[in-house]
Amino acid sequence: MLGAGSWGTTFSKVLADGGSDVAIWARRTELAREISQAKRNSDYLPGINLPRTLWASPNVAEVLDGAEMVFVSVPSQSLRENLAAVRDLIPPEAIVVSLMKGVERGTARRMSQVIREELGADPAQIAVISGPNLALEIAKEEPTASVVSSENLATATLVAMAARTDYLRSFVNTDVIGTEFGGVLKNLIAVAIGIVDGVGYGENTKASIITRGLVEMTEFAVAYGARPETLAGLAGLGDLIATCESPLSRNNTAGRLLGQGYSFTDVVAQMNQTAEGLASVAPILELAMAKGVEMPIVSQVAEVLAGTMNPKDIAPHLTSNSDEPQPEN
Numbered sequence: 001m002l003g004a005g006s007w008g009t010t011f012s013k014v015l016a017d018g019g020s021d022v023a024i025w026a027r028r029t030e031l032a033r034e035i036s037q038a039k040r041n042s043d044y045l046p047g048i049n050l051p052r053t054l055w056a057s058p059n060v061a062e063v064l065d066g067a068e069m070v071f072v073s074v075p076s077q078s079l080r081e082n083l084a085a086v087r088d089l090i091p092p093e094a095i096v097v098s099l100m101k102g103v104e105r106g107t108a109r110r111m112s113q114v115i116r117e118e119l120g121a122d123p124a125q126i127a128v129i130s131g132p133n134l135a136l137e138i139a140k141e142e143p144t145a146s147v148v149s150s151e152n153l154a155t156a157t158l159v160a161m162a163a164r165t166d167y168l169r170s171f172v173n174t175d176v177i178g179t180e181f182g183g184v185l186k187n188l189i190a191v192a193i194g195i196v197d198g199v200g201y202g203e204n205t206k207a208s209i210i211t212r213g214l215v216e217m218t219e220f221a222v223a224y225g226a227r228p229e230t231l232a233g234l235a236g237l238g239d240l241i242a243t244c245e246s247p248l249s250r251n252n253t254a255g256r257l258l259g260q261g262y263s264f265t266d267v268v269a270q271m272n273q274t275a276e277g278l279a280s281v282a283p284i285l286e287l288a289m290a291k292g293v294e295m296p297i298v299s300q301v302a303e304v305l306a307g308t309m310n311p312k313d314i315a316p317h318l319t320s321n322s323d324e325p326q327p328e329n
């Protein structure tokens with residue numbers, strides 16, 4: 001596992017509980033020591049006991065030695081530089097699995113695309129995992145489901161088998177584009193819902209934004225080749241519900257602070273964990289524009305982030321250029 005944050009550590013627990021030998025690369029020596037010796041990660045998962053077999057090291061060569069599967073859970077914006085540093089250490093036959101839910105600023109690439117580019121990996125050896133998977137709930141072994149996606153169904157199946165425990169089961173699909181974009185886009189809608197909460201609006205506003213948000217997510221992802229069913233599944237609607245409803249969500253939390261009137265800079269300063277949605281807004285809007293997809297809710301999030309829109313003006317019904325009633329579907 002590359003990354004010892006809340007999701008990297010939680011998913012390592014899942015894999016270890018599923019019977020695998022798991023090693024985590026933690027960039028901080030003291031955190032690696034705490035995981036290996038105390039079987040705890042008090043920075044990210046307070047109160048959670050980790051499996052006895054799990055160990056961590058700041059030495060990435062040691063962690064990757066002999067790995068059959070390499071899971072990656074670092075912030076999306078740091079993926080490329082991290083892969084460049086370990087490229088020669090990843091065993092050539094290893095399956096590489098992205099646990100991340102962002103797109104790269106500047107290139108607008110999905111994480112599996114960055115993996116492919118940086119490692120020169122065969123797409124059949126790459127998988128992505130998404131779904132309603134709030135780390136702390138899974139670390140507490142509350143039951144949930146994930147989706148493992150790969151262009152090669154056999155690869156997705158192998159990964160899903162490795163991640164099988166009493167409290168987590170995975171479905172498989174071959175729609176990598178839909179599975180990845182589902183995870184990215186729900187973060188942006190969760191920021192919008194956080195803004196609504198911060199402003200103090202109620203359930204009608206939230207339900208309207210979640211519903212219209214799913215329409216935006218689906219139109220966007222389908223324009224890039226996703227299957228609409230994927231967006232209606234765990235990696236789309238499922239994760240949208242979990243992230244929009246939960247105070248555990250960092251994207252939701254970031255939105256709430258914006259809705260309470262904090263500036264983007266203040267919000268970034270207050271967040272001590274990764275809120276991927278903040279960096280993904282701009283590249284997603286670039287991709288939307290390239291395909292002529294309207295994303296009124298995501299556009300409003302971008303405006304609130306830029307400080308050009310009062311959070312109180314957020315609404316589910318704005319479209320860019322028309323006062324006429326729009327067809328619902």
Ligand SMILES: NC(=O)C1=CN([C@@H]2O[C@H](COP(=O)(O)OP(=O)(O)OC[C@H]3O[C@@H](n4cnc5c(N)ncnc54)[C@H](OP(=O)(O)O)[C@@H]3O)[C@@H](O)[C@H]2O)C=CC1
Pocket residue numbers: 003004005006007008009026027028044073074075076078082099100101102133134135136272273274276
């Ligand atoms: N948390 C969750 O519930 C879920 C998260 N995800 C996704 O997982 C990915 C990782 O998120 P999550 O674990 O939650 O994030 P956290 O903020 O909890 O942890 C981030 C981890 O990455 C490390 N890190 C930070 N910056 C860098 C860098 N530049 N290079 C290398 N490592 C770095 C941190 O190290 P350090 O501690 O030293 O700063 C830490 O180990 C995200 O894409 C997120 O969307 C997906 C599903 C659920």
Ligand SMILES: O=C(CO)COP(=O)(O)O
Pocket residue numbers: 101131132133134135187190239242243248249250251252274275276
């Ligand atoms: O992806 C997640 C749940 O599925 C976690 O959401 P946050 O990154 O907003 O905490």
